[in-house]
Amino acid sequence: MREIISVTTANDHQVDVCPGYPAYTPTPDKWIQAQEPSGSCAPALQPAVKAGTEIRSDWGSGVSNQEAIGPRAHPEGSPAASASSIRYLTGTASRTRPRLTTPVLRRVSPRQPLELRAITVNKKKIYPWYFVVAPLLLYVALFVLPSLIGVGYSFTDWSSYSDEISFVGWENFTEVFSPKRDYLDAILNTLWFTVVSTVIKTALALLFAVLLSKGVRALNLHRSILYLPAVLSVLIVGIVFTAILDPSNGLINEALRAVGLGGLAQRWLVDPSLAMWSVIAVDVWRGMGYIMTILLVGILSISPTYNEAAEIDGASTWQRFRHVTLPLLRPTLAVTIVLNVLYGLKVFDIVYVLTNGGPGHRTEVLYTAVFQEFSSGRYAVGTALSTVMLVIMLIVGVFMIRTLTRNEVQE
Template sequence: MKRHVRYPLYFIAPAFAVYFALFVFPALSGFAYSFTDWSAYSEETKWIGLDNYRQLFSEGVLGLAIKNTLLYALVVTIFVNLFGLILALLLNRNSRLGKFYRTSFYTPVVIAPLIVGYLFTAIYNPEQGILNEALRFFGLGRFAVDWLNDSRYALFSIMLTELWRSSGFAMVIYLAGLKTIPQDLLEQASVDGAGAFRKFRNVTFPLLAPSFTVNLLLTVINSLKVFETVLVLTNGGPGYDTEVFNTLIFRNFSRGNWGYATASGLVLTIIVSVIAVTFLRILRKREVEL
């Protein structure tokens, strides 16, 4: 009997070993190394306590990275979900071209962020980029600017890139939620004289609460962890005007300041966890109230 009970544990042992080696052990070792002077410039690693964290919070770059990351996450979360919901509502009808449009809007999601970054680097090129060429063609040459090297537009350009890439993912989640809404409720609302807006506000929107929870939570987490797109488009520049948390961590790792970089990574983990848990509680409470 005892042997029969233990038998299923053999199946999870390989998966647990891989998970421990690739996730648990690196996380624990990273936490420990954040309290050391681990670097490429010394063969010995010494315990220095909270010195890495003191240095991190005393530098002005950290505040700028946090501000840029939070601003990016806020704007991207709002507009990705807004555009995704609009696309889902427009494509919820069964039509011959519906599948084509859904595939077209979802395709950017499966493209690697690095490739998207290189693609939009060409689009934003100030001299031969498609965007500025189109503006000049339509007589709007005064709006043709250096999108990635001007501090006024660089972060905005990165946000636009992410909106193009991620809106299709939000669209798919909202489409799945729309398919679960009973048509009887919508028909009953129409019989009662409700227009399109009232049906959306009183029927569709409340029943989409689970989809909103999933989309908002995933978008917030992914936005706070943005890295590849910023790295390729601006590398945190011009200056530090588009520096985000992960580019700050990458910059210190590439300089050999590994202990300092792991401390930065731990701070990012705490920020993402706190924001994600807060969002989850608020959204779950909203689901219950609706």
């Protein structure tokens, strides 16, 4: 039994073409009329398709060397204008490994032949291997080699106090994990910052992405306002919020005092119990819009037919979100969570600008500690700290990607 290749015109007219059978006959009024080929795949009478209309295949036909060539325009009723004037060169049709085809029907002039060609895109084409050589060399030179050299230096006594470099084994790592130093606190602060900021940013970004996906006036304006902080410089954000959160004459405390709530005024960046939360709040304000944009794109890419079908079945708004939108959004959520986690693990700029690790190392993160070590000339300890964070990032990144992409729902 032969397969039927179904094609759809630009105005949504559907035409079935049976490979191996003549399907079209040109007529003087520049229209192509589908015929009824005999055999097991004979379709019903199809609507007319105007010459010059671009048509596309609903699925790759898998027919090798597919090409249809029409005759020159002849008067109506002439033998040359019969259906047998168009031929198909077919091979074995298969749906398992389809090819992408874009048939285009055109007439160059009234006296030139009608022509229907199937442009086939070979998805299995292998590009030359040397295309990746230049990017790979740059990646190795600018990332792999410096990382390996840094790991090597972490096992030495490299510092600005001596011109000689000696191998000291695990001594630097022993110092990093020693309870007598503050490095463990910096690692724990980094992990705490990462977890809390990732959860809050993802939750708020998902909420705003759902709210701004449809049904809101001035939609693009609201999206732009929420995304705007992401394009601001971290230095500018830090300076502005340092002034806003100033305990003496900061905007927040002054506003609280003005409305009679002076008792709620706090030392936002000075109080050890509030400093880390203040830094996290500023980071969430700055980064939430970027995550929201990614999630918004993921939501808009979900076909509305799923929600429409669930609504017809009586599902509530929450049920549609939980059982339709959220499962289909899981791959996008995985990407945003991984981006948030990797950013949180290597955070430096916002902490350095707002508190510089203070007060009393309460907001010290790993890379502010690395900065302090390099500033004091203890290069080997700084590279040891960087090596520890590199290992943590690799482990967390691989684990999260495997966990979050497991059992993804495919549309």
